[in-house]
Amino acid sequence: MQEITAQHFVERLARGAAQARDAGLDALLIAPGPDLAYFADYLPPVTERLTMLVIPSDGAPTTMVVPVLEHDSAAATRAAGSIRLVTWADGEDEHAPLVDQLWSGGRYGISDSAWAMHLLALQHALPDVRFEAFSAVLPMLRAVKDADEIDRLAAAGAAADATFEDILSVSFAGRAESEVAADLDRLLREHGHSHVDFTIVGSGPNGANPHHEAGNRIIEPGDMVVLDFGGLMDGYGSDTTRTVHVGEPTDEEHEVFEVVKRAQQAAFDAVAVGVPLQEIDRAARAVIAEAGYGKHFVHRVGHGIGTTTHEPPYLVEGEEQSVVAGMCFSLEPGIYLPGRFGVRIEDIVVATADGAQRLNNSSRELHIVS
Incomplete structure (x- = not known):
């Protein structure tokens, strides 16, 4: 049994992008939980602060929006070399950096574990964007093991x-x-x-x-x-x-x-x-x-x-x-x-x-x- 390395996360991110593409999604939006640990090697503290990984389906760089106070922890993971970090600070609009990663008319799969307050904020900022739960569009996202x-x-x-x-x-x-x-x-x-x-x-x-x-x-x-x-x-x-x-x-x-x-x-x-x-x-x-x-x-x-x-x-x-x-x-x-x-x-x-x-x-x- 080999050690899980940075290369494993490169491959997982590529598989995630391919699965999103096959499902007709523009990107995957991954909130803290098992999916984030699987794709980003990251389990942040469970708080109301926004953390969200964005895996585009078109091969564009993967981005993770994190609170600035958690930047160093997110940058220390085995997947960090494959993920661009974008931060926000307390007192700022935490959703703005995430909205910047999306586009009008897009279709996005979002983690079932995402907080309703964050999803509702995204829907308010991008009313013509379609968000769909992983359980509905990608229920087998991590089901097949290597x-x-x-x-x-x-x-x-x-x-x-x-x-x-x-x-x-x-x-x-x-x-x-x-x-x-x-x-x-x-x-x-x-x-x-x-x-x-x-x-x-x-x-x-x-x-x-x-x-x-x-x-x-x-x-x-x-x-x-x-x-x-x-x-x-x-x-x-x-x-x-x-x-x-x-x-x-x-x-x-x-x-x-x-x-x-x-x-x-x-x-x-x-x-x-x-x-x-x-x-x-x-x-x-x-x-x-x-x-x-x-x-x-x-x-x-x-x-x-x-x-x-x-x-x-x-x-x-x-x-x-x-x-x-x-x-x-x-x-x-x-x-x-x-x-x-x-x-x-x-x-x-x-x-x-x-x-x-x-x-x-x-x-x-x-x-x-x-």
Whole structure:
């Protein structure tokens, strides 16, 4: 896995310009957030002050408008040699330098993360300009990963796998969910994560809430426990879910687990270049519905991952975008029986020319913990 260098950002900016051109846009307007980090290697402080990267589609120089007090930080990034900085000072019209980069009658894609106050100011200054959200015109802007990005995602996935293997040896029964969540956080960091986004520990009836926050419930013998955890390592995300059981499961619990396991495999088998993303969701959902648990699968089957743990593409009914080699996304079907228990199994996979490759390879069996 090679270091990300200035040349990587040169290539990313060129790809961004090409994607803008293909979408019929005059430029991309990129506000602080994951897109700015990806294209400009820059994450400024989250404030009301305007920062905006402008990537023209016609090959003109890329410009970033920044507050003057943040100039030195913006100039110190690996992408700085490819980006012209334009500054504004407190007390000045912060939007004027950005308006100068645009032109009447243009069509611009703008980050979903842009503040409404800045977009409205641009619309007021340029009433005949058309602004469109990235999610509408370029939803797959960062969806297809290059070989280096896939290597980084694979390394993050391997670290999450190692975390799961280690968590199997800790005590569950008699401890609070929050204590096990703290173990997951610690282990992710020990295995190389710089940031932990989430550590879901849903025991017993709490496992029936897909986004349960680990709390003070004491885990008991006989509990099914959903473990969903991930974060960032070397700038790229991990996200995996495994379900374990404290002591021997009942026949029903074992049956539900096996249905989810088959559904996850069905989703994996459905991944192929050219297949609409919604078909992968349908493949998993069909297995669960046939087993009689259809109404208990209450979320999409997957989401993209990259420099953030949730990003396009989304594998959900109605998404007709087709699979492209290099897309990386989760496959995470689940069954949630309210007031009783839940089961979810999640892997990150990368679409390849001949199917899919898992980036999580820890055991998908139902593990018994103590």
